[in-house]
Amino acid sequence: MEFNHKPVLFDETIDALNIKPDGIVVDCTGGGGGHSAAALAKLGNKGRLIVIDQDPDAIAVLTARFGGDNRVTVVHDSFFNFSSILSSLGVESVDSIMADLGVSSYQLDTPERGFSFHHDAPLDMRMSKQGRSAGDLVNELSAEELKDIFYKYGEEKFAPRIAAAIVRERENGRIETTLQLAEIIKGAYPAAARRDGHPARKVFQALRIQTNFELQYLDGAVRAMFNSLSSGGRLAIISFHSLEDKIIKNAFSDFTVGCTCPPEFPVCVCGKKPQGKTLKQKTASKAELEENARSRSAKLRAIEKL
Numbered sequence: 001m002e003f004n005h006k007p008v009l010f011d012e013t014i015d016a017l018n019i020k021p022d023g024i025v026v027d028c029t030g031g032g033g034g035h036s037a038a039a040l041a042k043l044g045n046k047g048r049l050i051v052i053d054q055d056p057d058a059i060a061v062l063t064a065r066f067g068g069d070n071r072v073t074v075v076h077d078s079f080f081n082f083s084s085i086l087s088s089l090g091v092e093s094v095d096s097i098m099a100d101l102g103v104s105s106y107q108l109d110t111p112e113r114g115f116s117f118h119h120d121a122p123l124d125m126r127m128s129k130q131g132r133s134a135g136d137l138v139n140e141l142s143a144e145e146l147k148d149i150f151y152k153y154g155e156e157k158f159a160p161r162i163a164a165a166i167v168r169e170r171e172n173g174r175i176e177t178t179l180q181l182a183e184i185i186k187g188a189y190p191a192a193a194r195r196d197g198h199p200a201r202k203v204f205q206a207l208r209i210q211t212n213f214e215l216q217y218l219d220g221a222v223r224a225m226f227n228s229l230s231s232g233g234r235l236a237i238i239s240f241h242s243l244e245d246k247i248i249k250n251a252f253s254d255f256t257v258g259c260t261c262p263p264e265f266p267v268c269v270c271g272k273k274p275q276g277k278t279l280k281q282k283t284a285s286k287a288e289l290e291e292n293a294r295s296r297s298a299k300l301r302a303i304e305k306l
Helices: 010-017 034-042 056-066 079-088 105-109 134-140 143-154 159-172 178-188 191-195 201-211 218-228 242-256 286-291 293-297
Strands: 024-027 048-053 072-076 094-100 229-239 276-278 299-305
Touching (some): 010 034, 010 094, 010 229, 010 299, 024 034, 034 048, 034 056, 048 056, 048 079, 056 072, 094 218, 134 143, 134 159, 134 201, 143 159, 143 201, 159 178, 178 201, 218 229, 229 242, 242 276, 242 299
Parallel strands (some): 024 048, 024 094, 048 072, 094 229
Antiparallel strands (some): 229 299
């Protein structure tokens, strides 16, 4: 099995981590192991790499790729459980943490995983291959619940029309495939609005986010990552849409807040000091954009613990 994934902002992410030869590095989204391999190349014999992924396909590839290196621990879990993962490994603090959020190229390009509206496949979208699928949501939730998901996670302005169309269609039988759903969405879309990209794009994004709880637990995971850093440690996160980035930005902002005393106070009495300092955020270069269109929405944020 090949888990092909082209990491975006690759060099920028590795540089932001400031990896120490004897440090402990955590890759929260191992995928095909691209970022992990680059991090491992910077670690010496006393360094350690912990690679996490919830996708069993990724775990098979990561185990085959790194299984012979005693510096590497591969963990089949979601990074939402970051604190418990470190606790189970007996690790109290780490030096560098990275996370590449969202769906991987492998998941998008493997039709049977059901992430893409470009291929006909079972309507799945589960990164972990466990729990309720996108198909379960589409067939079991009410029109109101579907509308809320499309609004909240897809920012889809035609959410009520699409949700109503889905509920009408499933009266004729279960909605089973990606292309079946894509056609329903297309039919519910005003003709004039179809020029702005594929009509199914936002709804598929929203369903994927809901299916995998991508935003519900992200804030807690980011805070757990930062809290686990040793002094001078770095956390670097790549996001791919504004909803993810807002959560990361707000968390990082909280870590950098110092004194909160009213400005009229002559001296600080709250005693609060910044816990971290943010590094310059990065977006894809012109060259990377030309080489990899999926990098157009990527944003890298990094923070160092003081």
